Amino acid sequence: MTTETLQLMDERRKNESNPEKYKELNRKVKDLCNEAKDLWTTRECNGIQVYSNSSKSKYFLDQIKDVVSRKPSPKSGCIKSRSGQILMDINGILKRWSQYVEELFDDVRVRRPPFWNNGPPFMEEV
Numbered sequence: 001m002t003t004e005t006l007q008l009m010d011e012r013r014k015n016e017s018n019p020e021k022y023k024e025l026n027r028k029v030k031d032l033c034n035e036a037k038d039l040w041t042t043r044e045c046n047g048i049q050v051y052s053n054s055s056k057s058k059y060f061l062d063q064i065k066d067v068v069s070r071k072p073s074p075k076s077g078c079i080k081s082r083s084g085q086i087l088m089d090i091n092g093i094l095k096r097w098s099q100y101v102e103e104l105f106d107d108v109r110v111r112r113p114p115f116w117n118n119g120p121p122f123m124e125e126v
Contacts, residue, residue: 005032016086041067 012025044067051060078088079096087093 001036002032005029005036008032016088
């Protein structure tokens with residue numbers, strides 16, 4: 001990741017309250033990250049190609065394993081508030097999660113009366 005990308009990320013973070021500017025900066029950051037990923041992939045593939053042409057099969061397989069293996073992706077660490085604003089601070093995120101859980105378990109439905117089976121017995125019951 002380049003310093004330009006890091007600077008854009010910092011500027012994006014400062015413009016959270018301005019949705020249009022944030023969206024524009026977010027697009028630029030994503031584009032720069034994709035370019036960096038493509039560059040990294042090209043470098044890794046070139047390294048694999050060098051080992052595939054030599055007799056060092058162990059290094060060749062290790063390189064392939066490093067590139068192909070799934071690594072856990074980092075979490076974004078932000079969620080949206082009820083009003084749609086992006087929350088990035090820990091206290092805001094925790095508060096929003098507690099609101100969400102309260103909404104899930106806040107049951108205001110009318111309780112159904114108990115069901116009593118007073119009809120005739122089934123043939124299996126006789």
